[in-house]
Amino acid sequence: MRIRYTILTFILLLTAFTSALSQGSNDYIFPTTAVAKPYIDFDSKGFIVQGKRTFIVSAGLEYSRIPHELWYDRLMRIKRAGFNCIEIYTIWNFHEEQEGKFNFSGDRDLGKFLDIVKQLGLYAIVRVGPYYCAEWDNGGYPIWLKFKKGLRVREDNKPFEQYVDRFFDHLLPVVFQRQINKGGAVILVQLENEHPNGWGTVMPDGYFKHLQAKALDMGMQVPYFFSGLHHASDPAGDGKLDDDKRPNPWFSTEFWTVWYSQYGAKPGDAELYDRRTWKIIAHGGNGYNYYMAHGGSNFGYTNNDEDAASYDYGTGIGQAGDLRPIYYTFKRASWFSRSFQDVLENSTNASEIYKGIAADTAVKISARTSPAGDLIFLDNPGASKVSTLLNIKGDEGLLAGKKISVQPKEIYPLVHNYKLNDEVTLDWALTRVFAIVKQVNTTTIIVDAEAGDQLLLRFNTKEKASSASASVKIGNNNLLIDEQMPATAEMPVEYTFNSGSQTIRVLAMNHTLTDKTWIVGIEGTSYIITGLNYVGDLSVKNGQLKVTAETPLIQNAGQKIMLYTDGKGIAFSVDAQEGNQPRTISLTNWQYKDASVNAAPNVNASSWLKSKDPQPMGADDDITADAWYRASLNITSNGKYTLQVKGGGRGQAFIDGKPAAKWKLNDNELTINLTKGKHNLAVFAAHDGRDKLAAYLGPIDEVDSKGLFGNALIKKGGPFISELSDWYFTRANKKYDVKQGPPAFDTSVYKKYKIGNDVFNLKEGYAWFHITIPQQPAGTSKLAVLFKSVDENATVFINGKQVAHHDGWNQPFEVNITDAETLKHPVDLTLFIENYSNEGGIDQSVKINAIGDATAVINWQLKGGPGDAQAVQGWTKLEAVKQVKNVPAFYRTIFSLPSSAGSTFIWRFDPDGLGHGSVWVNGHNLGRYPEKLDMKSLYIPECWLKPGVNQVVVYDEDGNSINKTRIVAEGAAGRLIKEISIPLN
Incomplete structure (x- = not known):
């Protein structure tokens, strides 16, 4: 099975991924152990938490996408929406960026995060991996895994399991010490994530058994499952959720709300996902987890190639903590399902009984x-x-x-x-x-x-x-x-009415008021507060309830409030507040530092990684999105030369310290003019995030490498690589004997084919694909046919003769033609492709490379990273620089914030006019730009700002002008904060 994750193929994901991996897959849950049974248990009708039927209303968020100073705030917003649970990933490369160096402190203090979850009275579902997806760089795998020989991810592979075990030795105790039966918040654990082969309780091979044995050996006692349960944007589907064969409750671990390609709310979102939530409630579902309820940010270099700094997701709690319309639909469904959880967690279908109730x-x-x-x-x-x-x-x-x-x-x-x-x-x-x-x-x-x-x-x-x-x-x-x-x-x-010792109170409100109604508790006592836009912290002191009230910055009218206690209603009001936030802060007095010093011929490279052939980015343990390569060229005569080397990302070539050409590294070759003699070649490489490797199994070193890697060749002339695009195809009979070779090419049988098209209608099938390679120039000694990916198995024929076979989708391979006689004529290239599920065909480009014999470029040096963004020395006033080069550059300046008078102003950095790069505010990396969403500015967490002077440092890989950048307000996310005291007597 192959799943292609791109923003443009959202519909494909919803159909193929939902049906294949969710609805049709095992959704069983392994039972709890005897010691944990009194604390977390289930039967076929529902969950039982601490002896009580409990509807699990869970909110997905990632602590890795939230500064630890804001964990409490974001979790409180989730609690206030009626959620009783959170669901998280424990992303591997967030805790072990560099091999053997584990970090569980600060923003990575998982134990502290789970303790706050417990403090707020929430439960936790923890997805421990080791694979995560999550639109996260490399799917969560540490980069250093790419350089381990023989390692194959997500398979019964000893090297992989060895490193997983070492990570789990540090991770799992943090999680398992906080299981609910040990006084913590953790009620469910997920092993692996969205594996193509094993969901629920299915364990298809030794890899799954290894994960299970490891977790149990380390003390996992709560219920657990593999990969996930019912992932979909509409998990209830046709509403048939009851299943007599299922021994456990129905639960969705990823109910996709909106999508990661969106910033903020758009019309119709709230109504759409409200209905899809109520379908779960109405048809026998026993819980769900919204992915996401709060998206957050991809700080540093954590984004994958589909996004940049923002992971807002367009969901209920915005990137900056603001509340969107869908938040209130979340809240409405949450409180209803929790109010009637003793029904919903122990029910059977009664639709037939009540089928005529509506006229x-x-x-x-x-x-x-x-x-x-x-x-x-x-x-x-x-x-x-x-x-x-x-x-x-x-x-x-x-x-x-x-x-x-x-x-x-x-x-x-x-x-x-x-x-x-x-x-x-x-x-x-x-x-x-x-x-x-x-x-x-x-x-x-x-x-x-x-x-x-x-x-x-x-x-x-x-x-x-x-x-x-x-x-x-x-x-x-x-x-x-x-x-x-x-x-x-x-x-x-x-x-109100009284019956015996009990009082029943009915409060009738319109939709606007229920949105502003908060069910809160402190010291074992519940209160209802209505009329406030948001209620944060509570405390009771000297007979007064102290409330942290919050109003959107753009809505500062007075508010009439009611507090309902046991048998009593108390009216009070909140006066209008002032909270004017300036729209922009200009950035001036910039300083500049050349970030291309590594291109200079005389740079000291003694500490650089040295190798015969260039190594992918990360080979030197650097985890950033930037790197420098150096090598020497010995050119025998003046002219045009082509350098060939495999690559990934963006690049810029320098000859003897001077910019020579911009370079799309994925093109695998660069043609430039060179003069006779020895030259120093420097290449700056950068990327915009690695693939998340969804559904990928196998050798991790063979996929999505960045920078330069493999054999490097140089030859006079070129370019030598060209794309093959004039393809034809015809469907093949399943019983056709491939050993007989391809059928004769005839355009009455073969039809035009465009690379990327699915010829199998998402079903199993077989087909022949044909193209004629033009005759190559005289003297061509070798022609390489470069396949980036076929979907999914291919047998290759040259002039009707089988020459190669390749199994697997999304894996590059090549076929070489070296026969001199064959190369004197046009070549018939034919593929027999076997497709076993979902879409199929030639899904990525096919190119030919005619460089043949060429001179090897060896003895390379690598240094990862942009340099020291926080360096004190080496800066020059920008206005004193005669000419800013079109090469990587650092810029820095300071700015002052206006007083917010205790309210929360939301500020963002607008990289207008810049190219690609990173931004630091007061030493904190905001993430990558340019953004890929409608919101083009980068969120600056309020906890990273300080009153008075703040510093911003920008690293622009393209060396674009900094003069149009500024700090801008996100007024819609700003909040006015007021502490209110309400007498309880």
Whole structure:
């Protein structure tokens, strides 16, 4: 199986990846051990955490993409949205950048992060790898793995398993010491990630068994699984989630919300993913993890080749911590599913029982029944609002003439026979329930209704209830709320009644108010606060509840607030605040430092890595995206010469210290003019992130190397490499004997083919591909045919004769033609391609190389890194520089921040006019530019800034002008902060 991950093939990913790796794969979970069973367990209907049925509402985020100073803030935002769990990767090259040097401190202090998770009362799902994907450089593999002989990743390969074990020896104790049965937050563990062969409890080979044995030997006691469970942008699919054969709950470890190609919210996102979430709830799902709930940033050199510094993901909590519309849909689904988790985690499908409940057949019905009560879901899949009568036997009086309005695409929940406490049962709630909150002797039901909507709730009580609310109609052992939602409801509409020792409070709010409603707890007591845009920290002191309130910078009006405690409502207000943030900060007085000194003929290279042939970037243990190469050339006569060497990324060649040419290293050759004599060749190499190696198995040294590598040749003339593009194909019979050779080329049989096209319609199949290579110039002694990738196995024929066979997709290989007679004529090149799953064909370019005999360029030197960005010496005032060269350059300056008066101003660095490079603010690397999203500026975490003077250093690999750059405000992400004290008595 092959999965091609690109932003442009999102649809392909959703179809091929979802169906092949998720819905059709094993989704079983290995059971908990006996010692952990009282703390985390499950059966076929749901999860049981500390003896209680628990719906797991999880938020995906990566601590590696968040400065540790902001961990608490981001986790608190997740908690406030009703999530009870987080899910993380423990990315290998984040903790072992250089071989044998493990780092679990500062931003890499996983133990501290998990302790904060526990402190906030959240659970954790930890995905320990060793592969991660995650749009992260090299998929999370340390670069040094590429230089280990015989190492094959994600296979039963002893060298690979040896290094995995060493990493796990440091990683797993941090995780396993924090399992829930040991007082920590960890409730589930995932081994491996999105492996093509093994998901759930499937262990196809010794590699999986090795990972399992290692983890168990080191003390894994909570439930675990391989690779993932139900990855998709719409995990519920057609809604058939019940499975009698599955021994464990249904859970999605990657419910993709929006996508990594997006910054910020766009219209329709919230509604789309809201519906897809409610499909899970309505059809028997027992939990989900949004990937992502908060994206964060790719600081330093951690981005892969699909993104740059931002990993905003367009999701609920923005890169800078701001809250988007989808955040509130997350919150709404979270609180509902947690409020009714004793139903949702122990239910069976009751859709048939309630199938006629909606009179309008445009409304589809699904339902869940359990000992704790029933939930019925009215699904309007259409584009228009539907108002329908309900058919509830025996309740004609309650419903006579009344209709329920279901919005377009909405899944509307009804509640039946749900026990609130020992005194009261919620017989029917025909109004949307937002949440149910237990507050000592008060049970608060928050319902969501717009102006004019019917408020319909009926309760059964053990004894006759009493109420001071005239709108509550009381019977002998039941009571009814039957009202219309007022048109002007700036504050919640409250209904209360008492039954025995219990108080039931119903708070009716419109959508705007439920968005501003926060269910919070401290010291074992729950509070409901409504009217605030966001509630952060809480504390209780001297009879007062102290609240950190937050308002968007662009919305600073006063706010009317209600606090609901056990049996009491307290009104208060917050005055308007001032918080004007300047839109830009100009950057002037730049200093300059030449970053191309390594091109100079007399540079001291004694400490550089030396080798016969050039080695890929990272061979010298450097982890940056920049490197310098040096070698000597001995040119026998003036003229045009072509240098050939394998490469990856961008480059710039220097001859005797002077810029000679820009170079696309992936082209594998450079043609320049040289004069007779000895010359010093220097090559600057850079890349924009390595491939994440999704679904890749095999030798890691053969894929996505950067810089220069392999044999280097130089020859007068050229260029010698050209692309083959005039291809034809014809489908082959499965039983065709490939040993007979290809069928004769005939355009009535063969059809035109464009490289990259799928000729198999995502299915298994076989085909012949043909091209005629033009006759080469006289004297050509060797012609190499260079295949970058075929999908997936290829048998190669030259003039009808089989000459080679290659197995595997996304692996380069070459075929050499050296027969002198053959090279005197055009050559028929034919491929027989076998495709076994998904798309297939010649998926990447095919080139020919006619350089033949050439002079080897040997004795290379390598030095990785851009140089010291924080160096104190070597700087010159930019205005004093006569001419800035079009070569790598450092720039630095200082800037002052205006006072934020305790609020959070969000600042970004705008690299306008620059090429490619990195930015440091106060010594912290913000990541790579240019951005690949709509947001082109780089987020500066507020914790990395300081009052007064701050320093910015820029490394521009292209040496572009720095004069248009500036610090800009992201006003939409800025927040006004105010500490509020509310008397509790």
